[in-house]
Amino acid sequence: MSVGFARLVADLLKRNTTARPVDLGVMRCWVFGLLFLHYVRHDFAAFARLPAVLWRPPFWLRSVSMEFFEPSRVEALQVAWLVLLAFACIGLWVSISGVGALLVGVILLWFENTIAYANSKDVLIVWAMYALAVLSTPDQFSVDHLLFRRRFEHASRGAMPAKSNFLAITFVRAMLALMFCSAAFSKLRASGIHWGTNGTLANLFVTKALTWDRSPRVPGLAEALARHPMWCDVLARGALLLELSAPLVLVSVWARRLVAPALFVMLASFWLVLGISFPMTLVCFVFFLRFSDEMELPASDRTGPTGPPRVLFDADSRWCRACARFFAKKAAAKSLELTPTGDPRADALLRDAHLSWTRGCTWLLLKGDTAYRGSAAFIEMLAIMGSLWRLGCLLYLIPRCLRDPLSSRRRT
Amino acid sequence: MTRLPGPRAAPSLFKTARLLAFLLPISIQSCYVFRDADGWLFENFSLFSALSKSTTATRYSIYGVRQGDGTEVRLDESAYWAPLDLLRIRAALDLVARASKDDERRFLVALKERYRLNAERGRHAGPPLDSIRIYRVTYDWAAGVDRPTSQRTLVMER
Numbered sequence: 001m002s003v004g005f006a007r008l009v010a011d012l013l014k015r016n017t018t019a020r021p022v023d024l025g026v027m028r029c030w031v032f033g034l035l036f037l038h039y040v041r042h043d044f045a046a047f048a049r050l051p052a053v054l055w056r057p058p059f060w061l062r063s064v065s066m067e068f069f070e071p072s073r074v075e076a077l078q079v080a081w082l083v084l085l086a087f088a089c090i091g092l093w094v095s096i097s098g099v100g101a102l103l104v105g106v107i108l109l110w111f112e113n114t115i116a117y118a119n120s121k122d123v124l125i126v127w128a129m130y131a132l133a134v135l136s137t138p139d140q141f142s143v144d145h146l147l148f149r150r151r152f153e154h155a156s157r158g159a160m161p162a163k164s165n166f167l168a169i170t171f172v173r174a175m176l177a178l179m180f181c182s183a184a185f186s187k188l189r190a191s192g193i194h195w196g197t198n199g200t201l202a203n204l205f206v207t208k209a210l211t212w213d214r215s216p217r218v219p220g221l222a223e224a225l226a227r228h229p230m231w232c233d234v235l236a237r238g239a240l241l242l243e244l245s246a247p248l249v250l251v252s253v254w255a256r257r258l259v260a261p262a263l264f265v266m267l268a269s270f271w272l273v274l275g276i277s278f279p280m281t282l283v284c285f286v287f288f289l290r291f292s293d294e295m296e297l298p299a300s301d302r303t304g305p306t307g308p309p310r311v312l313f314d315a316d317s318r319w320c321r322a323c324a325r326f327f328a329k330k331a332a333a334k335s336l337e338l339t340p341t342g343d344p345r346a347d348a349l350l351r352d353a354h355l356s357w358t359r360g361c362t363w364l365l366l367k368g369d370t371a372y373r374g375s376a377a378f379i380e381m382l383a384i385m386g387s388l389w390r391l392g393c394l395l396y397l398i399p400r401c402l403r404d405p406l407s408s409r410r411r412t
Numbered sequence: 413m414t415r416l417p418g419p420r421a422a423p424s425l426f427k428t429a430r431l432l433a434f435l436l437p438i439s440i441q442s443c444y445v446f447r448d449a450d451g452w453l454f455e456n457f458s459l460f461s462a463l464s465k466s467t468t469a470t471r472y473s474i475y476g477v478r479q480g481d482g483t484e485v486r487l488d489e490s491a492y493w494a495p496l497d498l499l500r501i502r503a504a505l506d507l508v509a510r511a512s513k514d515d516e517r518r519f520l521v522a523l524k525e526r527y528r529l530n531a532e533r534g535r536h537a538g539p540p541l542d543s544i545r546i547y548r549v550t551y552d553w554a555a556g557v558d559r560p561t562s563q564r565t566l567v568m569e570r
Binding site: 042043044046047049050051053054058110112113114115116117118119120123126127130134135167170171174175178179180181182183185186187189190191194195198199200203204206207209210211223226227 | 430431433434437438441442444445446448450451452453455456457458459460461462463464465466467469471473488494495496497499500501503504507508511512515518519522525526549551553557558560562
């Protein structure tokens with residue numbers, strides 16, 4: 001029994017430990033970058049100008065006076081936060097800027113949420129910052145990587161980065177799953193199953209429509225839904241079931257593919273129908289995306305750090321052939337070995353590397369001890385070209401699920 | 413030959429600290445799944461969890477009195493008050509209504525100043541205001557969603 005359980009746990013961990021070094025870097029760019037954009041015009045000092053009667057700190061911080069947060073001090077903190085967010089986004093001194101952004105961000109967001117009432121909108125993004133600043137190691141997708149190359153070469157040889165990346169990503173997913181699960185349990189605790197059978201959601205739609213919170217939403221949608229209480233009950237039960245099934249994203253790849261997008265759509269629909277927006281919580285769904293596509297090669301097929309990178313490309317694609325010709329011409333000095341599919345050398349290479357050429361795949365790059373597939377291989381080839389071509393790495397910011405179909409659609 | 417504990421102890425301590433940093437927030441939030449308590453960072457996200465069968469709802473509504481003609485314009489839109497949102501303003505109105513008249517006055521002055529600043533920054537195209545009025549409005553849709561009625565009472569003005 002215990003052996004079976006241990007095997008199950010090991011299998012789950014193996015299936016979930018797929019964090020790539022580039023992935024976490026791209027996630028860091030998205031999270032800190034979008035935080036910067038979201039808060040660049042936000043005026044935290046406005047809260048410091050409100051009457052002190054609205055100050056509602058938790059009981060263990062009652063000794064702190066609201067006067068501590070005088071407007072000029074809050075403005076200075078906000079400027080510092082924006083600078084730290086910008087540094088953390090591009091990955092400059094990422095360990096310091098990440099932790100700094102987390103600390104200053106927590107102070108500012110906490111201060112805002114002690115005025116009149118606490119809003120749960122910002123909670124998950126704080127945990128995302130925490131995961132990126134505290135639980136992850138410096139990543140490959142950063143300015144630091146360009147400036148302090150040697151430090152990263154040492155780091156990449158150990159297993160630690162992969163494990164800590166896995167911890168950081170799993171942490172945000174776990175907090176997100178717990179958030180939805182808590183919401184479902186609080187509904188069941190406060191209202192029981194009647195929350196989904198009693199027209200509560202229809203009533204919520206009417207209230208929102210009538211009280212005319214002119215927040216951005218699709219006009220008339222809440223009113224239209226409220227006219228059909230039965231549909232609203234079905235929607236409510238669906239939402240409850242979805243919230244309860246959120247923890248599945250931690251254990252099953254298939255659940256992650258179904259439940260995570262469904263939760264995203266549910267949150268986005270709160271915005272569209274009710275005008276209740278959770279922009280920074282939506283950003284946290286970036287932790288469910290994949291950006292790179294790489295795998296470690298078996299020891300027998302490694303090109304070695306000094307060996308020439310080998311590229312396989314789809315010979316049936318006119319776009320691939322044109323790119324291969326371009327790369328062959330431009331990257332002659334880099335000794336890039338370009339082999340079209342169908343060539344006997346390509347079959348031998350795939351066999352040795354224990355890889356298969358999947359349908360729709362257009363590129364495969366074997367470099368050192370790593371194989372890159374699809375659009376990730378193309379981006380790595382741009383990086384090999386050097387100089388300004390390295391900027392092609394910014395294509396990693398596009399999620400793989402969008403990037404790969406785009407590159408494979410360009411076939412003859 | 414004995415191995416010195418120093419160089420190996422540091423990474424192990426680092427790993428333990430990282431694991432604790434991973435497990436501690438998850439454990440605390442897990443407790444909140446079964447607790448009926450809301451805070452900030454750790455909470456049970458109880459928004460809209462209460463059963464709602466009533467066909468009436470009461471809310472504060474913000475109106476502005478235009479300079480010149482003195483007509484009223486409804487201002488229940490967050491763009492007028494950013495970064496304050498309507499939920500926060502309504503919670504704040506509840507608090508100041510229970511506090512002193514002086515707090516009430518100070519809050520309405522702050523609101524008016526925010527309206528003016530946001531207009532200056534081009535965040536809204538609302539008219540210049542003489543004063544701000546806060547009404548307590550009760551909506552009733554017992555006769556149907558398409559035939560709601562409302563009653564309002566002036567509670568604050570500045």
